[in-house]
Amino acid sequence: MRYVEEFRDPKAAKGLLAAIDRVVDEIGATAENPVYIMEICGGHTHAIFRYGLDKLTPAGVEFIHGPGCPVCVLPMARVDECVELAEQEDVIFTTFGDAMRVPGTKKSLLQAKADGADIRMVYSPLDALELARRNPEREVIFFGLGFETTTPSTALSIQQAAREGLTNFTVFCNHITVPPPIKALLDDPHMVLDGFVGPGHVSMVIGTHPYDFIADDYGKPIVVAGFEPLDLLQSVLMVLEQIRDGRAVVENQYARVVPEHGNPVSLAAIEDVYEKRPSFAWRGLGEIDESGLRIREKYAAFDAEAKFGIGYGAEVERSVEEPEGCACSQVMTGRIKPTGCPQFGLGCTPEMPLGALMVSSEGACAAYYQYGGGRAAVEAAE
Amino acid sequence: MCLGIPGQIVEITDESRLMAMADVSGVRREVSIAPVLGAGMTPGDLIGEYALIHVGFAMAIIDEQEAAETLKALEGLGEAQETLEAMAEGAKALEERA
Amino acid sequence: MKDVTGQKVLRDSRVTLAHGGGGKAMRDLIESVFTDVFEPDGMEDQARLTAEALAVPGARLAMTTDSFVVTPVEFPGGDIGKLAVCGTVNDLAVGGATPLYLSAAFIIEEGTEIALLRRIVATMRDEADKAGVRIVTGDTKVVGRGSADQVFITTTGVGVIAPGVELKAGNVRPGDVAIVNGVLGDHGACILAARGDMALSSDLVSDCAGLGHLMAAVQAACPNVRAARDCTRGGLASALNEIAEAAGVAVEIEEDALPLRAEVKGTCEILGLDPLYLANEGRLVLFVPEDEAEAALAAMRSVPEGEGATVIGRAKPAPAGQVTMRTLFGGARIVDMLVGEQLPRIC
Numbered sequence: 001m002r003y004v005e006e007f008r009d010p011k012a013a014k015g016l017l018a019a020i021d022r023v024v025d026e027i028g029a030t031a032e033n034p035v036y037i038m039e040i041c042g043g044h045t046h047a048i049f050r051y052g053l054d055k056l057t058p059a060g061v062e063f064i065h066g067p068g069c070p071v072c073v074l075p076m077a078r079v080d081e082c083v084e085l086a087e088q089e090d091v092i093f094t095t096f097g098d099a100m101r102v103p104g105t106k107k108s109l110l111q112a113k114a115d116g117a118d119i120r121m122v123y124s125p126l127d128a129l130e131l132a133r134r135n136p137e138r139e140v141i142f143f144g145l146g147f148e149t150t151t152p153s154t155a156l157s158i159q160q161a162a163r164e165g166l167t168n169f170t171v172f173c174n175h176i177t178v179p180p181p182i183k184a185l186l187d188d189p190h191m192v193l194d195g196f197v198g199p200g201h202v203s204m205v206i207g208t209h210p211y212d213f214i215a216d217d218y219g220k221p222i223v224v225a226g227f228e229p230l231d232l233l234q235s236v237l238m239v240l241e242q243i244r245d246g247r248a249v250v251e252n253q254y255a256r257v258v259p260e261h262g263n264p265v266s267l268a269a270i271e272d273v274y275e276k277r278p279s280f281a282w283r284g285l286g287e288i289d290e291s292g293l294r295i296r297e298k299y300a301a302f303d304a305e306a307k308f309g310i311g312y313g314a315e316v317e318r319s320v321e322e323p324e325g326c327a328c329s330q331v332m333t334g335r336i337k338p339t340g341c342p343q344f345g346l347g348c349t350p351e352m353p354l355g356a357l358m359v360s361s362e363g364a365c366a367a368y369y370q371y372g373g374g375r376a377a378v379e380a381a382e
Numbered sequence: 383m384c385l386g387i388p389g390q391i392v393e394i395t396d397e398s399r400l401m402a403m404a405d406v407s408g409v410r411r412e413v414s415i416a417p418v419l420g421a422g423m424t425p426g427d428l429i430g431e432y433a434l435i436h437v438g439f440a441m442a443i444i445d446e447q448e449a450a451e452t453l454k455a456l457e458g459l460g461e462a463q464e465t466l467e468a469m470a471e472g473a474k475a476l477e478e479r480a
Numbered sequence: 481m482k483d484v485t486g487q488k489v490l491r492d493s494r495v496t497l498a499h500g501g502g503g504k505a506m507r508d509l510i511e512s513v514f515t516d517v518f519e520p521d522g523m524e525d526q527a528r529l530t531a532e533a534l535a536v537p538g539a540r541l542a543m544t545t546d547s548f549v550v551t552p553v554e555f556p557g558g559d560i561g562k563l564a565v566c567g568t569v570n571d572l573a574v575g576g577a578t579p580l581y582l583s584a585a586f587i588i589e590e591g592t593e594i595a596l597l598r599r600i601v602a603t604m605r606d607e608a609d610k611a612g613v614r615i616v617t618g619d620t621k622v623v624g625r626g627s628a629d630q631v632f633i634t635t636t637g638v639g640v641i642a643p644g645v646e647l648k649a650g651n652v653r654p655g656d657v658a659i660v661n662g663v664l665g666d667h668g669a670c671i672l673a674a675r676g677d678m679a680l681s682s683d684l685v686s687d688c689a690g691l692g693h694l695m696a697a698v699q700a701a702c703p704n705v706r707a708a709r710d711c712t713r714g715g716l717a718s719a720l721n722e723i724a725e726a727a728g729v730a731v732e733i734e735e736d737a738l739p740l741r742a743e744v745k746g747t748c749e750i751l752g753l754d755p756l757y758l759a760n761e762g763r764l765v766l767f768v769p770e771d772e773a774e775a776a777l778a779a780m781r782s783v784p785e786g787e788g789a790t791v792i793g794r795a796k797p798a799p800a801g802q803v804t805m806r807t808l809f810g811g812a813r814i815v816d817m818l819v820g821e822q823l824p825r826i827c
């Protein structure tokens with residue numbers, strides 16, 4: 001078994017789709033009165049569009065694309081700070097490719113690189129660590145970005161740097177966590193969601209219990225899902241069955257990867273290296289309590305905020321207003337579809353993104369635009 | 383978010399730093415096995431296992447039995463659908479004959 | 481001074497600014513490294529060409545130019561010289577021209593190893609011979625360290641289009657069949673690994689190849705071949721979008737018909753890339769009327785560069801300008817033009 005092709009079998013997909021059709025009928029959901037299911041994770045959004053799942057599922061199911069794309073929810077101010085860090089003398093600024101094109105108020109990292117900053121794309125924080133070892137006279141800064149899936153890799157890299165006594169490696173920590181924004185969405189009075197497809201790879205780190213509040217306190221079903229098309233369809237079916245049966249529990253479709261209690265080594269590394277920030281700003285969602293992580297005092301030597309006096313570690317609080325006319329927060333809470341935003345495809349395109357959800361290919365608006373015929377629709381309208 | 387893909391651990395490359403070579407469809411990349419090295423295990427125990435790889439770290443060992451159970455349930459649904467479709471075809475054929 | 485093989489000996493092992501100075505050092509470099517291999521007729525500042533094919537009434541001259549930069553300059557399956565010859569030969573061939581002559585201009589960075597230049601020039605001669613073209617004129621310039629990355633090459637090609645031949649994207653009509661000549665994305669994935677910054681390794685080899693013979697075989701077998709495009713930067717997706725737009729047709733491809741090696745899929749899974757946008761240097765997509773599809777496939781498979789030829793989809797009447805892909809289990813998605821460059825992603 002290679003755990004990929006097996007979960008893309010068209011025959012099984014047919015069975016799943018037929019079962020989804022039946023349950024949607026049993027619920028009585030229709031195009032006018034659909035069941036709203038949020039896939040929290042941007043990876044799921046990407047897979048839904050890549051495999052055309054939104055076009056295969058019945059009209060009675062409507063996907064709402066959640067906030068789980070760390071690049072999309074990154075405030076512009078943080079990008080500005082990245083550029084500021086990267087443009088210092090003797091700095092090698094390292095980042096995942098995802099963050100390169102995200103616009104700041106002045107420029108993106110890609111533009112800063114063109115202006116002469118030494119910015120390098122890496123696949124892993126371990127590669128940034130290796131750059132630090134090989135360039136002892138340079139300061140290597142890694143842009144720590146992502147949810148709980150990615151958080152442990154940065155923590156383990158910091159621990160490794162500490163063991164080796166590296167003095168030229170720091171992390172600009174912008175790690176964020178999944179449960180707080182979900183709570184914020186559920187507390188939104190305009191919220192229409194009936195259930196959730198939960199983020200599989202976040203859950204392989206944190207386990208399934210951090211979602212208990214969704215079922216217990218808010219009475220909504222959530223099914224932790226894998227990323228292959230059959231995983232997603234099966235998870236949608238499981239959410240629908242819960243809705244039909246009037247149940248609300250946390251279920252785990254992705255048991256081959258997600259242990260109930262997560263990954264102990266990763267959780268210990270997270271606990272050792274980070275602490276919660278009192279609050280953190282999300283692009284499109286605003287400040288959310290205890291939704292971001294910062295590096296603990298004992299690892300201050302590896303904390304770019306402490307070393308360079310920037311970001312949430314700085315004295316001055318920076319806030320940058322979201323661009324006018326941007327309706328990302330309404331899209332994210334399911335009030336409107338991406339195409340319902342007045343800026344979609346006009347003032348906001350993947351080439352020149354205005355709002356968070358157009359920034360990364362995992363953002364709902366970018367996915368609509370790229371895979372869903374956004375460009376064609378806009379051109380036809382012109 | 384969080385792109386993760388299954389890769390097979392094929393070789394331990396640095397025992398002290400817990401690094402191993404992972405193979406994804408014939409593409410190899412060195413990864414850290416720190417997260418998946420359980421208590422009482424040695425790195426060599428992981429050779430041959432499939433792990434979920436994310437940004438250069440093996441984040442979970444894929445549970446073959448759980449995977450098989452998921453697939454079995456999926457196959458069941460696929461077969462049930464085929465049976466239903468065959469029955470519908472049959473009924474249609476009967477109607478046409480009548 | 482010449483060595484026993486008759487090759488001129490250069491004192492230096494690396495290119496210096498003196499080699500670009502216009503004096504004796506430059507002449508030695510040009511003679512020793514370039515003209516001894518390319519063997520142009522005489523040493524005038526121009527090539528004087530005879531092209532009998534052009535004398536046929538209705539025949540047209542085709543001309544194209546392309547610059548080549550690649551990191552690293554040598555990679556599994558080729559080097560920048562092979563790219564420079566094949567790329568320009570292919571630009572002529574997919575337009576229905578028979579490639580005849582090339583020019584080659586080199587921007588060389590100070591400090592570049594002369595042995596490397598020799599290897600590149602040798603591959604260029606080899607590829608030119610294989611393609612049946614001659615490199616008839618050229619130029620070299622030397623720039624200071626850091627002003628170029630070892631060597632940049634610009635090649636210009638001329639060829640002849642026989643009377644009545646008219647291959648262009650605008651010819652494609654609904655119902656036409658789309659065929660590629662082999663597995664996709666090998667070059668792009670190979671270069672990604674060869675760059676080393678993602679620390680990936682695989683046995684992938686670039687697909688870089690000249691496609692002149694393949695196009696000649698197809699044109700001989702299919703009188704009504706509509707259009708061909710080489711799937712270079714931007715990959716198959718960009719080539720198909722250009723064709724759909726120019727012809728005012730829709731193009732629909734089948735995901736399960738796309739030929740992709742496991743290693744290319746693996747590279748794409750690891751880095752979150754889409755193989756439809758990976759660069760190829762020896763792959764083209766061809767549109768032929770349905771009744772000529774079998775003949776086209778057979779003709780392509782008769783040459784080594786077309787062994788993997790396969791049908792991937794077809795043109796449809798609407799929506800005009802749009803490329804869609806039927807996914808593995810019947811879903812559909814739009815395959816748009818690429819926005820900017822494909823960057824590796826983690827999320």
